[in-house]
Amino acid sequence: MEFGFSPAETAFAEEVRGFLREQPLERFPVDGMDAGYGSGAHSRAFMKALAERGWISMCWPVAYGGQERPMFFKLVLFEELALAGAPFGPLAGSWQTADAIIEYGSERLRREVLPAVARGEATFWQGYSEPDAGSDLLALKTEARRDGDQYVIRGHKIWSSHAGIATHGLVFTRTSREARRSRGFSMFVVPNGTPGMDIRPIRSLTGGVYHYEVFLDDVRVPADLRLGPEGEGFQALLNGLDSDRFWGRFYKAPALERVLRRLVEHANTTGASRDPALRRRLAAMAAEIAALRLLFFRAACLLRDGAPISYETAVAKVYADETGQKLARLGMDLLGPWAPLRAGSREARLDGEISHAYLTSLGHTIAGGTAEVLRTTVAVRGLGLPAEPRKA
Amino acid sequence: MDFRPSPAQQLLVATARDFLKKHCPPERVQRVALDARGVDDALWQRMAELGWQGLLVPAELGGSEGSLLDVILLVEEMGRAGAPGPFVPSAVVATSVLLACDNADQKKRLLPAMAAGERIVGVALADEASSLEVDARGRLTGRALFVEAAHVADALVVAARAGGETQLLLVPTDRRGIARWPLEVIGPEKLFEVAFDGAAVSAEDRLGSSAGRRGALQAGALARTAEMVGAAQRVLELAVEYAKTRVQGGRPIGGHQAIQHACADLVRDVDASRGLLYAATWRTSEGVPAAADVAMAKAYASEACLTVARRAHQIFGAIGYCEEHPLHLLHKRIHAASLDCGDAALHLEEVAQAIGLR
Numbered sequence: 127m128e129f130g131f132s133p134a135e136t137a138f139a140e141e142v143r144g145f146l147r148e149q150p151l152e153r154f155p156v157d158g159m160d161a162g163y164g165s166g167a168h169s170r171a172f173m174k175a176l177a178e179r180g181w182i183s184m185c186w187p188v189a190y191g192g193q194e195r196p197m198f199f200k201l202v203l204f205e206e207l208a209l210a211g212a213p214f215g216p217l218a219g220s221w222q223t224a225d226a227i228i229e230y231g232s233e234r235l236r237r238e239v240l241p242a243v244a245r246g247e248a249t250f251w252q253g254y255s256e257p258d259a260g261s262d263l264l265a266l267k268t269e270a271r272r273d274g275d276q277y278v279i280r281g282h283k284i285w286s287s288h289a290g291i292a293t294h295g296l297v298f299t300r301t302s303r304e305a306r307r308s309r310g311f312s313m314f315v316v317p318n319g320t321p322g323m324d325i326r327p328i329r330s331l332t333g334g335v336y337h338y339e340v341f342l343d344d345v346r347v348p349a350d351l352r353l354g355p356e357g358e359g360f361q362a363l364l365n366g367l368d369s370d371r372f373w374g375r376f377y378k379a380p381a382l383e384r385v386l387r388r389l390v391e392h393a394n395t396t397g398a399s400r401d402p403a404l405r406r407r408l409a410a411m412a413a414e415i416a417a418l419r420l421l422f423f424r425a426a427c428l429l430r431d432g433a434p435i436s437y438e439t440a441v442a443k444v445y446a447d448e449t450g451q452k453l454a455r456l457g458m459d460l461l462g463p464w465a466p467l468r469a470g471s472r473e474a475r476l477d478g479e480i481s482h483a484y485l486t487s488l489g490h491t492i493a494g495g496t497a498e499v500l501r502t503t504v505a506v507r508g509l510g511l512p513a514e515p516r517k518a
Numbered sequence: 519m520d521f522r523p524s525p526a527q528q529l530l531v532a533t534a535r536d537f538l539k540k541h542c543p544p545e546r547v548q549r550v551a552l553d554a555r556g557v558d559d560a561l562w563q564r565m566a567e568l569g570w571q572g573l574l575v576p577a578e579l580g581g582s583e584g585s586l587l588d589v590i591l592l593v594e595e596m597g598r599a600g601a602p603g604p605f606v607p608s609a610v611v612a613t614s615v616l617l618a619c620d621n622a623d624q625k626k627r628l629l630p631a632m633a634a635g636e637r638i639v640g641v642a643l644a645d646e647a648s649s650l651e652v653d654a655r656g657r658l659t660g661r662a663l664f665v666e667a668a669h670v671a672d673a674l675v676v677a678a679r680a681g682g683e684t685q686l687l688l689v690p691t692d693r694r695g696i697a698r699w700p701l702e703v704i705g706p707e708k709l710f711e712v713a714f715d716g717a718a719v720s721a722e723d724r725l726g727s728s729a730g731r732r733g734a735l736q737a738g739a740l741a742r743t744a745e746m747v748g749a750a751q752r753v754l755e756l757a758v759e760y761a762k763t764r765v766q767g768g769r770p771i772g773g774h775q776a777i778q779h780a781c782a783d784l785v786r787d788v789d790a791s792r793g794l795l796y797a798a799t800w801r802t803s804e805g806v807p808a809a810a811d812v813a814m815a816k817a818y819a820s821e822a823c824l825t826v827a828r829r830a831h832q833i834f835g836a837i838g839y840c841e842e843h844p845l846h847l848l849h850k851r852i853h854a855a856s857l858d859c860g861d862a863a864l865h866l867e868e869v870a871q872a873i874g875l876r
Contacts, residue, residue, distance in 0.1 A: 127527075127587060128520040129800045198519070390874050399875045409869035410821070413794070413814035420793030421786075424521050441786045498775070504785060505778030509758050512773040 135202050142206040149175060156213055158291045159334040162450070162486030163374065164381030165204075168288050169213035170246070173220075177246030182220060190228060190240050197430050201376065201423075208377035209384050216249035216288065218373040222366065223250045223296065223315075230362070232350040235315055239294070251289035253297035253316075253340060254363070256282055261499050263298075264307055264360075268342065270299035270314065277301075277352065279314065279322075279345045285493070289338035290325050293318055297342065298363060301356055311359035315351050322346070332485045333468075368435065370494055371443035372425055378446035379419035382453050385483065386411055388476050389457055398460060407456055414449050421445060437508025440500040447490035447497065454484040521796065523591060530584075531591050537568065538599035544844050547600040551706035551847055557670050562603050566635025571609040574617065574737075580630030586737060590744045590799045594792075597748025597855070600847055602706060604638055604667035606745065611738040611859065612639035612675045615686060618730030623722060624688055628673070639688070640671035641738075642712060643731055646864075650678035650714060652685065657716040658695070666858070668698045668710035676714075677728060686725040693717050705850030736802065736809065738859035739816040743795045745855045747788065749848045750823035754784045756845065757830045764835075771833075780829050787822035794818050810872035813865035820856035820865075827852050 131139065154175065158168030176182055181203055186192025200221065207214050224243045227235045242248035259266035268281020279299055289295060295316045304310040316323065322345035327335040354362045390408060393399040421442040428435055457480035458465040469478030491497040505511040523531065541561055550558050565571060573589050575581020589610060596605060613632060616625055616639075631637035642648050642662035650660040658678060668674065673690045691698065695717035701709045758781055761772030771777050798811035827849035831838045838845040856862065 127523060127796055127800050129797045130804070131519065386873070394874070394876045405870040405875055406863065406866045408875060409866040409873065410817065412869055412873045413818040413866075414790075416797075416811075416814050417790035417794050417818055420797055421790055423519055424789070424793060427519060427521050437782075437785065438789075441782070441789065444782075445786055445790065498779070501779040501782035502775060504782035505772070508785060509781055511758065511761055511778050511781060512770055514773060514775065 131198075131202065135198055138199055139202045139206055142203055143210075145175075145179060146206065146210045146212065151210065151212055154213055158215060158288050159332070159336045160213070160215070160482070160486070161287065161336045161489070162454075162483050163490065164208050164377040164379075164450075165215050165218060166207075166211060166213040168215035168249075168291060170249075172213045173216060173246035173249070175246075176214065176217065177244060182217070182246055183224070183240075183244035185221075186224065186228060186240075186244075190236065191244055198426070201426055204377045205380045208380035211381075211384055216292065218376075219250045219252070220246075220248065222369055222373055223294075225369075226353055226362065226366065227315075230354045231315075232352070234348070234350040235353065239315060242293070248294060249288070249292040250315075251286040251292045251295050251338070251340075253283035253286055253289075253295045255285045257284055261496055263363075264311075266298065266300065268297070268299045270297075270301050270312060270347070272301070272349070273346075275349050277312075277314065277347045277349060279316070279342045279347060281342050282339065283342065284328075284339040285337050286340055287336055287338075287493075289318075289340055290327055290335070295323075295340065296353070298359060301359075304357070308360045310357050311363065312356050313353040313359040313362055314347050315353055316345065316347055320345050320347065330485075331488070332482060336486075367495065368439055369429075371439040371500075372422070372429065374494055375443050375446040376422050376426070378450055379415050379422060382411075382415045382418070382450055385453060385457065385479070386415060388479070389453075389460055392476060393460060404460065411449075411453055411456060414452070418442070418445055418449050437504040440495070440503045440508070443495065444491070444497045444500050444504075447487070450483070450490060451487045454480065454487045458484050521793075523587075527588060527591055530588055531595060533568075534570075534592055534595040535598075537564075538595060538601060542599045542601045544600070547602065547706075547844070547847060548842065550602045555669070556602060556706060556708045557604070557667065558602055561601070563635050565603075565605075566633070569633075571605070571613075571635055572629075572633025574610065574613050575629050575633045579625065580633045582633070586740070586803050587796075587799050589737075590740055590795065593741045593744040594748035594751075594795075597745035597851070598752045600706075600749065600752070600844070600851060604640065604670065606738055606741045606855075606858070607641045607666050608632060608638045608671070610741040611641045611643070611734050614734035614737045615641070615643075615675050615725060615730050616688075618733060619686065619725035621688075621722070621725050624725065628688075637672045638667065638670050640665055640668050640674045640691075641734075642674055642676040643735060644860075645677070648677070650676055652678050652680040652687070652719055656719045658687070658689065658714045658719050659716055661711055661713045663711050664701070664857075665698075665710045665712045667708055668712050669700070669708060674712065675725070677731060684728040684731075686728055686731060687719055687723050688725055689714075689717065689719070689723060703854070705854045706847055707851070707854050732809075735859050736812045739812050739865070740795065740799050740802065742855040742858050743791070743798075743816050743819045746819045746823040746852045747792045747795055749852050749855075750784075750788045750791065750819075750826040753826050753830045753845065753848050753852075754781075754788050757781060757784060757833045760834055760837075777833060780833055784826050784829060787826045791815070791819040791822045810869055813860075813868035813872070816856075816860060817862045817865035817869060820862040823852045824849075824856060 154172040156167040160167040270277040301312040302310040324341040328337045425438040467474040569582030572581035573584035648662035699711040794815040798815040801808035
């Protein structure tokens with residue numbers, strides 16, 4: 127057993143902290159809302175700054191401009207950025223898409239998209255959900271029809287994060303009807319602005335815009351923007367969702383640790399820290415956040431070692447979301463009458479961060495696999511309990 | 519970072535599991551639990567032959583020279599089997615106090631015998647459950663509550679006020695002026711009130727200042743956490759097995775989401791508790807500051823593992839309510855372990871200070 131970082135990882139963490147000291151976060155304009163996952167707001171300028179350090183592509187093969195650094199460097203970077211509250215919103219998505227392109231992307235995707243990712247310019251939205259395909263993703267209706275060396279995509283995607291400010295969509299479509307329900311799907315990397323694509327914002331209960339819906343009206347896409355073999359997009363998607371649970375939530379624990387520190391500081395200032403019940407709640411949160419972090423690191427070790435993952439990322443994802451909800455709720459209790467004040471309001475406490483976290487956290491147990499779907503995954507895939515019969 | 523025990527540790531765990539399966543099966547655990555004395559002498563001896571009680575003790579004192587991580591992995595297996603006996607007070611807490619003390623004679627006299635399974639030493643170290651004082655004439659007075667296995671202990675390590683400071687003493691249980699009164703508890707552990715009525719304390723009983731107490735209680739807290747994690751793991755396995763085989767309405771109950779989701783939460787609670795346990799033990803072994811990590815592990819597991827047991831009762835339904843079913847013993851042991859070596863409230867206060875609450 128070994129629960130510390132290696133000397134190289136420790137040195138890299140120090141390098142990241144040095145970067146954050148030199149580059150105060152105020153310098154980076156924000157282009158898109160912080161949805162509370164722990165990766166902060168969407169900031170192109172910050173992505174560029176990460177790119178200049180070579181950190182976006184640092185784990186890629188040398189052949190694609192990377193430095194072949196071990197996976198744990200990404201975790202170190204995530205932890206340091208999240209502890210600092212940096213705006214690295216699109217980073218996890220960029221990494222995942224790049225990994226998929228490196229693994230099974232076409233020559234064109236590798237040539238055109240990868241360098242843009244490495245420069246911090248290309249970011250991605252996920253076109254998975256549809257109005258009638260949420261937890262039952264395979265019910266989706268968006269179709270891509272082959273027409274010579276192009277595909278013609280027609281359909282309606284929804285709940286796509288930052289679709290209006292990203293550069294490409296990952297559009298999951300049906301390319302054929304097969305006997306097996308899970309076959310016949312294909313994924314496309316579609317540049318924003320392609321004719322026929324209409325991206326409309328959805329204002330959320332926070333008052334801000336994070337999600338979009340995307341209408342695809344005979345959008346023509348060159349065949350070599352397909353990601354992976356035709357008809358086999360579902361397995362790629364499953365792999366993607368599995369890794370989404372991990373990469374899309376890994377930074378939650380350090381981000382919550384940052385919020386907890388702020389709450390402790392606030393409680394000390396107001397004297398609320400003398401309330402024994404509150405002390406216990408805050409201390410219990412600290413323990414839960416530490417436990418959460420270790421659940422993710424255990425999954426990380428399995429991923430690093432190529433060991434099979436059955437339930438570990440699903441457990442960690444649900445726990446991340448529910449722990450975040452609990453901390454936000456605790457923060458609201460602590461702030462009392464000040465809790466509902468928004469960022470920017472007179473008298474707002476902790477920059478209005480808590481009320482925003484409280485609202486955004488409501489969506490976390492829904493996005494990326496609901497807590498219910500994932501608990502079923504844990505039970506069926508992890509514990510071997512019998513699956514509920516599915517209606518045809 | 520690496521969550522896997524070393525090959526030697528994996529062997530220790532596999533050996534322990536096989537051994538406990540053979541020598542400490544559920545029927546035996548049941549029998550010993552219902553027995554008034556509540557200790558299995560033959561099992562205690564066999565464990566000593568494997569070097570378990572001497573794991574923390576160096577070879578020159580008759581020990582098997584293991585690490586704290588070894589002990590934690592072993593106690594996890596003991597918790598899983600529901601193994602009876604005063605292993606944590608004697609082989610972990612009292613042993614740690616003796617190892618840290620500066621009374622070389624007592625170390626030499628007791629540690630080899632404890633490692634060999636020939637002597638048992640109990641502990642009364644909790645401030646909140648005892649009020650012991652040594653007066654100017656060297657007489658020990660007061661009482662200690664919730665002392666485990668005092669009836670089979672040859673001696674007790676106690677913390678007592680003496681002058682302005684707290685001293686650690688080693689007191690033989692057969693000394694005049696010491697009385698042991700059994701407390702009746704819901705679980706299989708045997709707890710006592712120990713009353714000291716002017717018992718004589720000599721120089722050779724003194725283990726020195728209370729310097730070693732904190733470390734010993736931390737080792738004990740980790741061991742109790744391991745016991746909870748092991749027991750909760752067993753509860754999880756039993757519950758999942760039951761959910762797969764218990765058929766109602768033509769289907770296993772584990773095919774229903776209500777049961778599936780409960781089981782998914784049990785896995786989370788056990789895995790999360792174990793992660794904190796291993797990390798805190800590792801940090802303690804490395805000699806880096808770990809008081810807050812130990813406190814988090816104990817406080818977290820106390821809540822999470824007890825929740826595992828309580829939810830398992832709902833999964834098992836009526837059968838889990840029976841005395842002959844193993845669930846209630848595992849449940850009661852988790853509860854008892856959550857109280858020993860600092861309960862959740864005490865550890866949460868330690869965490870509260872560590873995160874900077876003033």
